[in-house]
Amino acid sequence: MQKKDLIYPSDFESKIGFDRIRAMLSQKCISPMGIRQVESLCMQADFCKVEVLLNQTEEFRQICLQNLPFPSSHYLDLTPSLKRIKTAGTFLEPEELTDLKVSYQSILSIHVFLNKKGSNGQHLFPALNTIVGEFEPQTGLIKSIETIVDERSTVRNNASKTLAGIRQKKQRMEAEVVKKVSLLLQFAKREGLVADDVELSLRNGRQVIPLPVANKRKIKGVIHDQSATGQTCFVEPIEAFEINNEIGELQIQENLEIIRILKSFADYLRPMVSQLLTSYGMLGTIDFVRAKALLALEMGAMLPQLNDKPIMQWTKAYHPLLYLSHKAQNKWVEPLTITLNEQQRILVISGPNAGGKSVCLKTCGLLQYMLQCGLLVPMESYSDVGIFQRIFIDIGDQQSIDNDLSTYSSHLLNMKFFMGNATQQTLFLIDEFGAGTEPRIGGALAEATLEKLNASGALGVITTHYANLKLMAGKHHGICNASMLFDTTSMRPLFKMKIGNPGSSFAFEIARSIGLPEEILQRAGDTLGVQDLDFDRQLQDLETKKLALEEKELHLKLMDKHFSELVDKYEILHNELEDKKGEIMAKARSDAKK
Incomplete structure (x- = not known):
């Protein structure tokens, strides 16, 4: 399978925001080699590859956290120069020799650092050590360069x-x-x-x-x-x-002699070029991993528990871009806790507009993609994460003037692709499922499509306002409802997802809170019909009763804890009184004998 077939559609990265993550990684690189690796970064579907990439990033994150003296200077790109001197008669300029010296010194220092072993004889950073691999240092190279040029990149007299x-x-x-x-x-x-x-x-x-x-x-x-x-x-x-x-003629002779010296050194260097290019590739990889570790520290990302199967058991996961944006404004971001597994494969998220449904969807897509690109993710380290072979997403306005496609037509083409390619190893994400056409027809098509996707065994997250999709959770194994919580007192969304029950759109309540005329709301209610209106109200009442029950349950737990503490205190006091009683009786008997 080609890398491009792992994700759909072609603009997947921009839809989930990974293009911004890629740009942030590039900014943290300190060499062109590292930037090139960022540009070629793509999703991996092989468990072992992903595991190695994540472990390498985590080890470098620990190096940063411990402020260890890792060599992080002179990450210079000598690959174009080295490739140039493959041709006989070519040579490196004195400035290039100085760059080669200082950058290769960094490579040697990195090799020494990553080859350190603990008291048990094992490498301190085993995953990072695989990057240097079978590296054979050219220890005489730096001394050879120093015999030719000085610190100012001038060819030495001797x-x-x-x-x-x-x-x-x-x-x-x-x-x-x-x-x-x-x-x-x-x-x-x-x-x-x-x-x-x-x-x-x-x-x-x-x-x-x-x-x-x-x-x-x-x-x-x-x-x-x-x-x-x-x-x-x-x-x-x-x-x-x-x-x-005469001095001018001597200058010409001097230049010719310098060129001869540089050509002679190039002849000495030429057999090493292949190995040196490998070393600079290694330097680029180290720079790339360093950038990933720095980004992880910036967004509070961790290494979760990796599983060789498609699964999501995430606890307190954050959308990294939203987290960084809110962090700059000293604002709180509500974390996402979500579970997708063999029993609960498809999550149908419903709730009010601007309540966070799409953010949940994008968080799932972005974090899973980041993870399979070898990036650490912002969630609790005890979260269980899995590997998917493919990730599909349908989100946003996809109207195409060039192809004469409406938004809904594009949506249907995406659904056709999803149904034709989804397997048990697929993660699909659909925003506003069924929207964009006449509601009853759109809802019916969405329901039939979801049945097909459910039958494929794929895992997925969808967002919707359609009641018929919310009702599927009770009819089809593997489909589960989730709701975005809403504070009916302050009439504002809480941006918190709760799995188990469908959510209400709270459309009438929001419309009333912003001052829409009551006669308009009454007319809309009459038009909607008693059945649909009652269903939405039942969802609200169910959520309200559930919250009340949870509050009572918490209150009972607190009371039970308080009661247990009272019982413990009573037992301690009772034991103390019994001991005191025994002492008094013993003293009384002793006094009576006298």
């Missing part, structure tokens, strides 16, 4: 005897030029050819004397430049001209 001789000779001749030109400048000052405060200048890399135009023939030499005003010309004395020409 890189070869020939280079040392050329530079020594050039240095002597440069000193001779400075001496000759300085003497001529002093002569010009004595003769009044230039002002006393005039200094030597540099033009075209050569020492020159600034002379007034009227005196330019007074000193034999070559004119290199003229001032903007045209009153001053810059003359190189003839005595220095010949020497400078």
Whole structure:
């Protein structure tokens, strides 16, 4: 199965918000290699692969939490340079040699860090250690580079005897030029050819004397430049001209010798290129895992219990983007606790508009996808998570002008794909199931579709307002209702999902709270019909009674606890009194004997 077949539709990532997670990961990378791995990140359906990826991220998260000195500098990308020198006759520039030295030093330091073992002889970070694998460090590489270039990326004088001789000779001749030109400048000052405060200048890399135009023939030499005003010309004395020409020839010889040295080093390096490219791939992976760990810390993500089967037993799960947004505003996010398993495979979530149904749906899709991309997820660590072979989603406005498709037509095409491809290893997520067309027809089609999906054995979460879908939970094994709680006193959603009962839309109550005329509400109620209106009211009454029962149950538990504490106190007091009684009786008998 191709990676692209694991998810549907093609814009899956943007629909669930993973494109923003990917962008956040890229920002946390410190190398182009890491960013490239973020760009190629995709869902994995193999349990062992996912397990390794999650363990690697968790180990790096622990490294960050413990503030361990992990090497995190000079993550430089030398892969283009190394690939270039595969061709004979090519070479690395001195600056590239310096980058190679410092980045390869980081690679060696990472290798040492990840090879550390505990007192039991086992690696301290076994999952991360698999990244370095059979890495064989080229320990002599750094020293070899240091013999050629210094800290300023300049080729050293002693890189070869020939280079040392050329530079020594050039240095002597440069000193001779400075001496000759300085003497001529002093002569010009004595003769009044230039002002006393005039200094030597540099033009075209050569020492020159600034002379007034009227005196330019007074000193034999070559004119290199003229001032903007045209009153001053810059003359190189003839005595220095010949020497400078020789220096120029020495410069050419120096450049040729440097190129020869660099080519020679490239010849030495070329057999190692393949292994070095592997090492820089490793560096990119480390950068990628580091970014995942930093993102996990930022969003409070943990490593849950991974199972090799499709399951969701999540406790206090958060939508990461919503969590980060609310965190910045010091606002609370209601966590999601959800269970999907063999007995409870499909969850039908209902409740008021803007009550959090779609957020629950997106949370399920985003966290499951993140998990199977090797990312830690924000939920309790004792949560049970599983592996799905495919994830399908139908959410949002999918109207297409190009394909002449309405939103509902696109929805039907998605349902056709879902029914044709769903298996027991599939997770499907459908928002506002059946909406977009005439309600009775839309509800009937949605019910038939849900029956088909239920028969496939797939796990799923859907959101709806349709009563017929809510009633399916009592008729079909594997389908369960869930409701988004609503505070009828303050007339506001609580954004909290509760599994077990369907939810009311609270449409009439919300309309009344915002001031819709009572006669409109009365007319709407008459139009809706007593049966439908009673069903919605029954849902509200059921939820109200359930909340009241839960409150009474909590009250009884507290009273029972209080009663138990009183009994314990009574037993302690009774035992103390019995002990005191025994002491008094013993003392009385003792006194009587006297």
